[in-house]
Amino acid sequence: MARTFSGEIKNIERLELSELPVGVEGRFMVELTRDGMGMPVRAPMVTLRGKKDGPTLGIVAALHGNEVNGIRTIHELFDRIDPATLRGTVVALVVANVPGFLLRQRVYLDGTDLNHIMPGKEGGSSAQVYAHRLVDRVISKFDYLVDLHTASFGRVNTLYIRSDMSHATCAKMTYMLRPQIILHNPAYEGTLRDEAMDRGIPAVTVEIGDPHRFQPEMIKRTVTGLRAVLAELEMTPRRQLAAGPEPIMCASSSWMYTKAGGLLDVSARMMQQVERGDQVATLRDVFGDVVERYNAPTDGVIIGKAVDPVAPTGARILHLGVMVEPGEDIVGRDVASSLKKEGK
Ligand SMILES: [Zn+2]
The missing domain is CATH 3.40.630.10 (Zn peptidases)
Known part of the structure; x- marks a missing residue:
């Protein structure tokens, strides 16, 4: 239009x-x-x-x-x-x-x-x-x-x-x-x-x-x-919109930060679901020796991450979302089920 x-x-x-x-x-x-x-x-x-x-x-x-x-x-x-x-x-x-x-x-x-x-x-x-x-x-x-x-x-x-x-x-x-x-x-x-x-x-x-x-x-x-x-919001006529994949629901999230300085390589991919202990990033010094390896502190999904390798101490590594557990009584679920019932 x-x-x-x-x-x-x-x-x-x-x-x-x-x-x-x-x-x-x-x-x-x-x-x-x-x-x-x-x-x-x-x-x-x-x-x-x-x-x-x-x-x-x-x-x-x-x-x-x-x-x-x-x-x-x-x-x-x-x-x-x-x-x-x-x-x-x-x-x-x-x-x-x-x-x-x-x-x-x-x-x-x-x-x-x-x-x-x-x-x-x-x-x-x-x-x-x-x-x-x-x-x-x-x-x-x-x-x-x-x-x-x-x-x-x-x-x-x-x-x-x-x-x-x-x-x-x-x-x-x-x-x-x-x-x-x-x-x-x-x-x-x-x-x-x-x-x-x-x-x-x-x-x-x-x-x-x-x-x-x-x-x-x-x-x-x-x-x-x-x-x-x-x-x-009933501002436009109701219409069926193509439904994408069900979103992943996270109850909370946290950032991981580097503990030393150096060149950061975040190996975890966007949307990747990781388990606690999985290696997600490596920090090397300027000569190429590994300074630290970073592991996921909890199970979760990668919401965002650093792509700039230059990482002083305290640089953000990645944003890890903690997914809602199956059966967990999550906020908004009543809203979700009411939407499903209405067939939207
Ligand atoms: Zn912004």
Whole structure:
């Protein structure tokens, strides 16, 4: 479906849902702060407001400026939503961390991780003000939030979701998105997901593979998942979506770190299911002698791992998910079985 947009990119200072164009895509630049020359720093935002009233699904990409798979995900999603049948509004902040995006870096200009300082504050540092206005001017208007991320520089991720699976709406959104791995993970304080949840906005974080690149397969899968979320929220007509493989459910996860410094080779593969004691990585000194070998501390599945071999003491090795035991009374299971019964 070709995207028809209102034809004008409007500069605005905050998202006003009632002022969005109806039945046609809106494109906006939202002013957040001013730079050192007094010029506005604006974040790009696209909207689709249906003719029928309904909830607002918000999607955020590139809150970490180098995590770009989410940007392409938004483009492709907007290609596929028919505004004629849409109920409610889809709002996507295409690039949330504009200064970081321009510098191709995760953090804000001053080195601050915006996803650690939410909700920021007026009268604070540049990063705090920026974070505050992102929330106040845009994200606070959402009814639901999907925050799109990837791994950090030097690392790779599976397609996985961090979500509080004890929260029924979050659990449903997560199942609809159908990632490779679901990680039950109540949000850490200071993250955008935590701030949204505190405001009563059900929110999930989708980790779409690797930074600094577009990965078409994972992008496509996320777009399909977001369309299923729209249908689940009754914002689009119900339709049968191709069901992917059942996600692997993890009750918790942990990172392994190097205990010495050197050159790291992580032999474990993404999505590999390892047993406690399996060798997963080797650290060598600069001459090639093995310094340490690392073994999985528990049974689990590889959610993400380091691909940058340069590993000082305390470098991340891999992200190991601890899978839900068969028969374990997991959070969200009632939601899962209710979805199965409804035949979705
Ligand atoms: Zn991120």
